[in-house]
Amino acid sequence: xxxVSQTPKYLVTQMGNDKSIKCEQNLGxxxxxxxxxxxxxxLKIMFSYNNKELIINETVPNRFSPKxxxxxxxxxxxxxxxxxxxxVYFCASSQDVEVYGYTFGSGTRLTVV
Amino acid sequence: xxQVEQSPQSLIILEGKNCTLQCNYTVSPFSNLRWYKQxxxxxxxxxxxxxxxxxxxxNGRYTATLDADTxxxxxxxxxxQLSDSASYICVVSASHQAAGNKLTFxxxxxxxxxx
Numbered sequence: 001x002x003x004v005s006q007t008p009k010y011l012v013t014q015m016g017n018d019k020s021i022k023c024e025q026n027l028g029x030x031x032x033x034x035x036x037x038x039x040x041x042x043l044k045i046m047f048s049y050n051n052k053e054l055i056i057n058e059t060v061p062n063r064f065s066p067k068x069x070x071x072x073x074x075x076x077x078x079x080x081x082x083x084x085x086x087x088v089y090f091c092a093s094s095q096d097v098e099v100y101g102y103t104f105g106s107g108t109r110l111t112v113v
Numbered sequence: 114x115x116q117v118e119q120s121p122q123s124l125i126i127l128e129g130k131n132c133t134l135q136c137n138y139t140v141s142p143f144s145n146l147r148w149y150k151q152x153x154x155x156x157x158x159x160x161x162x163x164x165x166x167x168x169x170x171x172n173g174r175y176t177a178t179l180d181a182d183t184x185x186x187x188x189x190x191x192x193x194q195l196s197d198s199a200s201y202i203c204v205v206s207a208s209h210q211a212a213g214n215k216l217t218f219x220x221x222x223x224x225x226x227x228x
Contacts, residue, residue: 004156040220041200041202041220041221041223042218042220042221043157043202043218044218045216090156090157092156101147101159101162101204102157102159102216104156104157104158105156106154106155106156107154107155107156
């Protein structure tokens with residue numbers, strides 16, 4: 001299946017821990033993104049990568065770091081997790097976003113306790 | 114500041130009935146507008162895309178309209194089915210922006226279809 005897949009789907013962890021969320025796309029898209037969906041369901045961009053280069057880095061805490069070993073993968077690493085990091089994180093990819101829009105993954109629900 | 118506002122926030126309708134969701138935006142320069150459907154526990158999936166010159170676009174029982182002058186869009190669902198229960202998100206794309214800045218998301222309208 002051609003898709004954007006992210007793992008894990010659910011992640012429960014304690015404050016202060018370090019965790020990673022993985023994302024892979026087999027669509028051949030050039031750009032990948034991480035979005036955070038807050039409790040009010042707003043999707044806010046965190047990072048985007050184009051051909052392994054960071055295009056934009058919104059004002060997210062530096063505890064969040066994207067890592068892209070190749071253009072098919074964009075992983076999200078989070079250090080020293082805080083309660084406020086609890087949210088659903090979506091990975092997405094695009095080839096020509098104005099024409100084709102995004103293809104989203106199914107999301108990772110992160111709960112920090 | 115680019116903004117997308119959707120109304121209502123939530124909506125309950127009976128199966129078989131029609132409903133209309135609204136989207137107002139202040140995004141400039143405007144490129145296109147999309148409606149996404151997000152099922153519970155899933156990522157958003159694109160329903161329709163409209164450019165400046167398009168007034169209406171249909172995808173099955175979903176019909177989107179766009180008034181570029183008033184910067185308003187609507188999504189009409191005809192003969193609703195239980196599977197239409199989801200969040201519907203209006204997303205507006207701006208031209209001449211870096212890829213990560215192009216899209217502005219609305220907060221979504223949650224639709225619940227009851228039998």
